[in-house]
Amino acid sequence: MSGKPRKAWQIDRELRLSAVPIDRRTRGSEWYDSSTVFPTGDDLVAMFWNSKVPGSMAPELPYVEMVESMANRGFDMAEAEALLPLGLELSARGDRSALRALTARLLEKIHSAPADPASPYWGFEHPASWEEVRGAMGEAAVELEGEPHGLEERTRAAWVGQLAGGSFGTAIEGYCSARIREVYGVISGYVTEPETVNDDVVYELAFLDAFEKAGRRIEPRDIALEWVAQIEFGWSAEWVALHNLNDGIFPPLSGSWRNPYSDWIGAQMRGMVCGMLAPGKPLEAARLAYADAVVSHSANGAYGEIYAAALTALAYLRSDMRALLVEAGRYLPQKSEYASVLRDCLDAARRSESPEAAWSILDRRFEEYNWIHAYPNLAADVVSLWFGEGDMTKSFSILAHAGLDVDCNAGLVGSVIGASRGEVPAEWGSPLRDRLETYIKGKERLSISELAARTVRLSRL
Numbered sequence: 001m002s003g004k005p006r007k008a009w010q011i012d013r014e015l016r017l018s019a020v021p022i023d024r025r026t027r028g029s030e031w032y033d034s035s036t037v038f039p040t041g042d043d044l045v046a047m048f049w050n051s052k053v054p055g056s057m058a059p060e061l062p063y064v065e066m067v068e069s070m071a072n073r074g075f076d077m078a079e080a081e082a083l084l085p086l087g088l089e090l091s092a093r094g095d096r097s098a099l100r101a102l103t104a105r106l107l108e109k110i111h112s113a114p115a116d117p118a119s120p121y122w123g124f125e126h127p128a129s130w131e132e133v134r135g136a137m138g139e140a141a142v143e144l145e146g147e148p149h150g151l152e153e154r155t156r157a158a159w160v161g162q163l164a165g166g167s168f169g170t171a172i173e174g175y176c177s178a179r180i181r182e183v184y185g186v187i188s189g190y191v192t193e194p195e196t197v198n199d200d201v202v203y204e205l206a207f208l209d210a211f212e213k214a215g216r217r218i219e220p221r222d223i224a225l226e227w228v229a230q231i232e233f234g235w236s237a238e239w240v241a242l243h244n245l246n247d248g249i250f251p252p253l254s255g256s257w258r259n260p261y262s263d264w265i266g267a268q269m270r271g272m273v274c275g276m277l278a279p280g281k282p283l284e285a286a287r288l289a290y291a292d293a294v295v296s297h298s299a300n301g302a303y304g305e306i307y308a309a310a311l312t313a314l315a316y317l318r319s320d321m322r323a324l325l326v327e328a329g330r331y332l333p334q335k336s337e338y339a340s341v342l343r344d345c346l347d348a349a350r351r352s353e354s355p356e357a358a359w360s361i362l363d364r365r366f367e368e369y370n371w372i373h374a375y376p377n378l379a380a381d382v383v384s385l386w387f388g389e390g391d392m393t394k395s396f397s398i399l400a401h402a403g404l405d406v407d408c409n410a411g412l413v414g415s416v417i418g419a420s421r422g423e424v425p426a427e428w429g430s431p432l433r434d435r436l437e438t439y440i441k442g443k444e445r446l447s448i449s450e451l452a453a454r455t456v457r458l459s460r461l
Contacts, residue, residue, distance in 0.1 A: 005081050008068035009368040011088075015059055016176050016371055021183045022057040024171040024192040030054045031197040032439040038233035042096045045103050049091035055198065055407065058174025062236065063087060063103065065370050066110055066260040072369055073263060074121030080109035111258050124337040126299040128252070130290050133306070134283075136333035143283040148316035153422040155276050155459070156452035158312065161392065161418025162272055163436060163448060164428040165410025166201065167194035168396055173406040174371060177359070180403055187400040188393055189427060196436045198407055199235055203266075204273040205443060206230050207292055208458065211277060215461050216284075220251035220291050227295060230440055234296075236372060237261035241296035256298035265374045267293035268304030269408035272415040275312025277459045279419070285313035286331045303338040304374040306331060308412050315419035321385040322349075324416070341375050345382040355387040355398045363402075371404045380409050385416065392417050392425055 006014075031054045032038075039047050048062040064084055071077040083106045090099040115122065127133045134141075148154060171191050172180055184191055206226040214222045224245050234242050237259055244254040256262055271289045278284035289309035293302035310331040311324065318324045325346060332339040345362060352358035362383065366376035380402040388395030395417060399409045418424050436446040 005085060007368075008064050008071060008077060008081055008084060009370075011064050011084065012061065012068055012370055013367055015061065016174075017179075019059050019175055020179055021172060021175045023183055024056065027057075029170070029195060029197075030057070031195065032199075032233075033197075034439050034441045034444050036233075036439060042100060045100055046091065046094075046096065049087060049099065049103075053174045055170035055195070056173050056175070060174065061088075063106060065236070065372070067106075068368075068370050069260045069263065069373065070110055070113060071116075072121070072373065073260075074116055074119035075113040076116040077110075077113055080106055080113060083109065110260060121337060124340065125333060125335040127333050127336070128299070130287060133290055133303075133333055134287075136335060137286075137331055138334050140330040141283060141286075144280055144317065146280065148280045150422050151279060151316070151459070152453070152456050154316050154419045155279065155456050156449065157418035157422050157424050158272065158276055158315075158415045159418070159448055159452045159455065160424045160429045160432065161414030161416075162411045163196050163201070163414075163432055164194070164392075164424060165396060165399075165412070165414030166198050166407045167196050167432065168428075169399065169406030169408070169410040170195065170198050172400060173404070173408075176403045177363070177401050180401060184400075186397070188397050190431060194431050196432065197439060199238075199439075200269045200408055200411060201436065202231060202438050202440050202443075203227070203238070203270045203292075205438065205440065205446075207270070207273055208455065211288075211458055211461075218288065218291055220294050223292055224251050224254060224295050230443075235266075237264050237266045237296045237301065245295075252294040252298065255294045255296045255302070259296075259298070261301075261372075262296075262298045263301040263304075263374055264297070264370070264372050265304065265377050265405055265408050266372075267297040267301050268308050268374045268377065269405070269411060271305035271308030272312045272412060273455070274305070274309035275315070275415070275419070276455050278309075278313050279316040279459055280313060282310040282313040282328065282331050285309035300336060300338040301374055303332050303336055304378065307338070307342070307378070311412070311416050312419055315416045319390065319420055321388065321390050321416075321420070324420070325382055325385055338374070338378075341378060342382070345379045346386075348379075349382055349386040355383050356401075358383045358387070359398075359402050377405050377409050380404055381412055384409070384413050388413070388417075390417055390420060392428055396428075 240259040274288035289305040293305035310328040362379040
């Protein structure tokens with residue numbers, strides 16, 4: 001082992017475990033607004049070697065994460081990993097010309113890497129069209145009948161729960177459990193004045209616009225064109241997808257072509273709107289989610305959006321969170337890696353007496369995955385909903401102390417609990433003041449109530 005370069009996941013894991021959260025009670029965020037000029041050229045390269053999450057200031061190394069994620073997807077990253085120490089050194093020195101050349105070499109190694117035949121990734125199925133995905137779900141994935149009772153209240157609560165969760169989580173995302181606890185202790189509420197600005201919900205708003213124009217005939221291309229028209233900059237998988245789209249590469253290739261992040265959380269984090277547009281109709285929610293997901297993701301990343309959508313759609317009809325987690329799993333391709341991961345997460349929850357015990361198992365299980373990858377965050381969602389008993393405060397607190405991509409996870413959990421309960425506790429909903437703020441031109445400030453009413457109207461198309 002001596003003399004060998006560290007694996008990309010080890011570099012990332014060490015960074016995550018050592019990073020001490022910025023105390024957001026004393027320091028503001030650095031979120032974008034509609035006037036933000038996004039980096040290009042050498043500035044973008046430099047940022048991808050050393051960046052910080054806008055809401056929490058957590059450190060991030062996107063180029064390292066590319067290598068880590070490709071290894072997760074079953075590729076031999078040895079040659080790419082050998083370049084990482086020099087890249088980090090050049091980044092620290094600020095040698096931009098050398099860093100530019102090194103980055104080109106790194107990307108060459110990433111995109112030409114051979115498959116690792118020993119990787120378990122290749123032992124799973126990866127259906128690559130909606131028809132294939134639907135056929136791989138099995139006979140238990142059926143459409144349900146009837147409109148949920150209290151549709152308007154449930155949809156408004158789903159939106160408020162999502163935005164409360166996102167606002168709560170954005171201040172602490174990107175850190176590990178122990179470090180979060182060192183700074184904040186036990187978290188049971190907002191750690192700072194809630195901000196609804198993030199890079200999650202903008203994709204749901206674009207989806208609503210596309211859906212309003214195309215209705216239930218919506219295709220991935222319709223969604224992609226809204227992205228190009230409205231969204232100037234994205235992160236990880238969405239950044240790659242936007243680059244592809246602006247080069248005229250449309251879905252599903254936009255989500256798979258040279259996209260190392262295609263199994264990450266970006267699709268999973270936005271599937272809730274598809275469930276709201278198909279309340280009580282999990283199969284239709286899954287179809288809409290797949291159309292949205294392939295704009296920026298493929299395979300397991302896309303299945304993550306299907307699961308989020310099915311959870312949300314079923315929540316309109318279900319109150320038992322544990323049964324809901326299991327039932328939503330029927331709408332996944334059953335022989336996919338994502339479905340296997342879900343089964344592992346549910347098994348860990350069943351075998352554990354507390355969320356802490358379950359998370360200890362799952363944190364070790366997914367230590368080789370990035371904190372923005374779909375799998376460890378799915379694990380956090382499962383633990384939160386399994387042990388949270390449908391209580392938003394308890395469920396969010398579990399997510400806070402799991403760490404990782406807390407705003408995405410709390411957004412999903414908040415939507416599910418909101419849709420199931422039909423209401424959001426005042427301590428979570430009232431501080432939002434019925435206001436959603438974004439960095440999208442023309443959508444700088446929106447009414448959550450009006451957004452919910454629009455979603456209900458569109459769900460009846």
